[in-house]
Amino acid sequence: MDSKDGGFMSVQYMKEMLLEMPQRGIADFADVPKGGGFEYSGPITILSHFPRYAAKVVELAAKYDVLYASSARLISGGHCMMFSISFAFNRNDPAMMTRVKHALDEATAFALEMGGIPWKPNFMEQKMIMEKMDPAARKLLQMIKKNLDPQGIMNPGNWEVN
Amino acid sequence: MAYAHTIEHAEIVHRCFRCGYCKFPSDYVDFNCPSYKAFGWDTYSPGGRMWLIRAWLNDEIKTSPHFAEILYSCVACDNCKNQCVFPKFRDFLPDIFQEAKAELVNEGRIPPKVRDYFKAIATNGNPYKLPQSERGKWAEGTGLQPYTNQEYLFYAGCVGSYDEVGQKMARSVGKLLANAGVSAGIFGSEEACDGNEVKILGEIGLFTKLAQENIEQFKAKGIKKIITLDPHALNVFKKEYPKLGGIFRVFHYTEILAGLIKEKKLALSDYPAKVTYHDSCYLARHNQIYGPPREILKAIPGIELVEMRRNALNAFCCGGGGGNFFTDILGTGEDSAGRVRVREARETRARIVAVACPSCAKMLSDAVKTEGLEDTLEVLGIAEIIERARAK
Numbered sequence: 001m002d003s004k005d006g007g008f009m010s011v012q013y014m015k016e017m018l019l020e021m022p023q024r025g026i027a028d029f030a031d032v033p034k035g036g037g038f039e040y041s042g043p044i045t046i047l048s049h050f051p052r053y054a055a056k057v058v059e060l061a062a063k064y065d066v067l068y069a070s071s072a073r074l075i076s077g078g079h080c081m082m083f084s085i086s087f088a089f090n091r092n093d094p095a096m097m098t099r100v101k102h103a104l105d106e107a108t109a110f111a112l113e114m115g116g117i118p119w120k121p122n123f124m125e126q127k128m129i130m131e132k133m134d135p136a137a138r139k140l141l142q143m144i145k146k147n148l149d150p151q152g153i154m155n156p157g158n159w160e161v162n
Numbered sequence: 163m164a165y166a167h168t169i170e171h172a173e174i175v176h177r178c179f180r181c182g183y184c185k186f187p188s189d190y191v192d193f194n195c196p197s198y199k200a201f202g203w204d205t206y207s208p209g210g211r212m213w214l215i216r217a218w219l220n221d222e223i224k225t226s227p228h229f230a231e232i233l234y235s236c237v238a239c240d241n242c243k244n245q246c247v248f249p250k251f252r253d254f255l256p257d258i259f260q261e262a263k264a265e266l267v268n269e270g271r272i273p274p275k276v277r278d279y280f281k282a283i284a285t286n287g288n289p290y291k292l293p294q295s296e297r298g299k300w301a302e303g304t305g306l307q308p309y310t311n312q313e314y315l316f317y318a319g320c321v322g323s324y325d326e327v328g329q330k331m332a333r334s335v336g337k338l339l340a341n342a343g344v345s346a347g348i349f350g351s352e353e354a355c356d357g358n359e360v361k362i363l364g365e366i367g368l369f370t371k372l373a374q375e376n377i378e379q380f381k382a383k384g385i386k387k388i389i390t391l392d393p394h395a396l397n398v399f400k401k402e403y404p405k406l407g408g409i410f411r412v413f414h415y416t417e418i419l420a421g422l423i424k425e426k427k428l429a430l431s432d433y434p435a436k437v438t439y440h441d442s443c444y445l446a447r448h449n450q451i452y453g454p455p456r457e458i459l460k461a462i463p464g465i466e467l468v469e470m471r472r473n474a475l476n477a478f479c480c481g482g483g484g485g486n487f488f489t490d491i492l493g494t495g496e497d498s499a500g501r502v503r504v505r506e507a508r509e510t511r512a513r514i515v516a517v518a519c520p521s522c523a524k525m526l527s528d529a530v531k532t533e534g535l536e537d538t539l540e541v542l543g544i545a546e547i548i549e550r551a552r553a554k
C-alpha cells in the first residue's frame with residue numbers, strides 16, 4: 001500500500017503471480033475439480049469489509065459444497081479493494097454447475113447488501129443491481145437507452161433495463 | 163455420460179478451460195497454432211476445437227462439412243500439447259483430435275480431399291497415384307544398393323520417393339551415406355507407405371494394414387535398424403509400430419550424418435553462408451531431435467547459423483503435418499503456415515533455410531515462390547548443404 005502502485009496485496013509472491021502476463025495460475029484453478037470451469041465475481045468494496053467477505057466465501061463454499069478461490073486487490077492507493085470470489089466446477093457435472101451458480105448469486109446478493117459494486121457484472125449480477133437500484137436512477141438509464149438506442153442494437157442483452 | 167459419438171478420450175474433453183494458452187509459443191510472440199493463424203477463428207484453435215468436439219460428442223452440433231474441415235485443418239504440429247496449461251491432460255490433446263477424425267472416417271463424413279488421399283494410398287500405395295515400379299528411381303546414381311542384409315534399411319517414404327523436392331533430398335542423403343561407407347540398403351520398388359499421415363487423418367483400418375505389412379516385411383528381411391529420410395516415418399516407426407509388434411532401432415538421417423561428421427568420415431570444406439534452421443515438428447516437438455541438424459550446420463566451416471525468433475520447442479510448423487501436405491486444407495493465403503514461416507526466416511537475414519524433412523522442404527519452397535523471395539532465400543536439405551561444402 002505504501003508504494004501506492006495500485007498493485008496487489010502486499011504478499012510478494014502473490015504480486016509476482018498476479019502480474020505474470022498472462023496469468024496461467026488462474027487457469028489452474030479451473031482444473032481442480034477436473035473441471036474446465038470457474039465462475040467469478042469481483043465486487044469493488046471498502047477495505048474494512050475484507051474479513052466479512054473472506055468469511056462469506058468460506059461459508060458459501062461449505063453451504064453449496066463447492067471449491068473456492070478468493071483474493072483481494074487494492075485499488076489505487078488503497079481507498080477500496082476488489083474482492084474476487086471464484087467457484088470452480090466440473091463441466092461434466094450439471095449439479096455442481098447449478099450449485100456454483102447459486103453460490104455466486106448469493107455472493108453477489110451479499111456484496112450488494114454490503115454496498116459493493118460488482119465489477120464487469122454478468123447477466124444475473126446486472127439484474128440484481130438493477131433491482132436494487134434507486135428507481136430514479138433506473139428511470140434515467142431507461143431514458144438514455146431509449147434515446148440513444150431506440151432499436152436496441154447496442155450491446156443487446158447487456159443492461160437491459162426493461 | 164452417454165455421448166452421441168464415440169472417442170476413446172471422451173471423458174476428459176470437458177476439462178479444456180478454453181483459456182487459450184495452447185495457441186501460443188511459450189513467450190507469446192505470435193500465434194503458434196497454424197490452423198488458428200490461418201483462419202483466425204477460435205474454433206480453429208486447439209481450445210476452440212476441444213469445445214467444438216465436446217458439443218459434437220453431446221449432439222449439440224451435428225457432423226457437417228464445415229465441422230470436418232475445422233477438424234482436418236489441424237496439422238498435428240504438437241504445439242498445443244506443449245503449451246496447454248494442464249499437465250497430463252495436455253498429453254492427450256493430439257489423441258483427441260485424431261480420435262475425432264477417426265470417428266468422422268467411421269461415419270464416412272470426411273472432406274473430399276482426405277477421402278481422395280486414402281483412396282490413392284489404398285489403390286496405388288502412394289498419394290501421387292504413381293506406379294509402384296517407380297518408387298525407387300530416385301536412388302539411381304547415388305551408390306545405394308538394394309537391401310540385402312546391410313546394417314541399416316534406408317527408408318525414403320512417399321514424399322522422398324515421388325516428389326521432385328523430396329527426391330532431391332533423398333538423393334543427397336543417399337550419396338552421402340554411400341560415400342561414407344555406411345552399410346545401408348533400400349527397398350526401392352518394394353518399399354511401402356509408412357502410414358503416419360493415414361493414422362493422423364483417422365483411417366485406422368488402413369493404417370493398421372500398412373503397418374502390419376511393413377512390419378512383416380521388415381522382420382522377414384531381418385531389419386534391425388532403420389534410417390529414415392522423413393521425420394514423419396521416423397515418428398510412426400518409433401511410436402506406433404512397437405504397439406503392433408514392430409520393434410526396430412530407428413534413426414533420422416541427420417543423427418547418422420552428425421555422427422559421421424564427428425567421426426571425420428565426411429570431410430567438409432568451407433561454405434560461407436548465413437543459414438537458419440527450420441525444425442520439423444515430427445523431428446523436434448514430436449521426437450525431441452533438436453541437436454543433430456544444428457551440430458551438422460555448426461560443423462561446416464563458414465556457415466553462420468542464426469536462429470529464427472521461434473525455434474526448437476517453439477518452432478512454427480510449415481503447415482505440412484497432419485496430412486495437410488496432401489490435402490492443403492490450410493490453403494496458401496497470407497497467413498498460411500509456410501508463408502508465415504518463410505517471412506520469419508527472412509527476418510534473420512539468412513540466405514538459406516535448412517530443413518531436415520522433405521515435406522518441410524516442399525512446403526517452404528512453395529512458400530518462398532509465393533512470397534516472391536526466390537532471389538533472397540533458398541530452401542535446402544541438410545544433406546544438400548553438406549554436399550555443397552564437399553563440392554570444393
Ligand code: SF4
Pocket residue numbers: 027177178179180181182183184185208209210212242245246247248252255
Ligand atoms: S487446450 Fe489447454 S491451454 Fe488450450 S484452451 Fe484448453 S485448457 Fe486452455
Ligand code: SF4
Pocket residue numbers: 184185194195196197198207208211235236237238239240241242243256
Ligand atoms: S496440433 Fe498444432 S495445428 Fe493442431 S490444434 Fe494443436 S497447435 Fe493447432
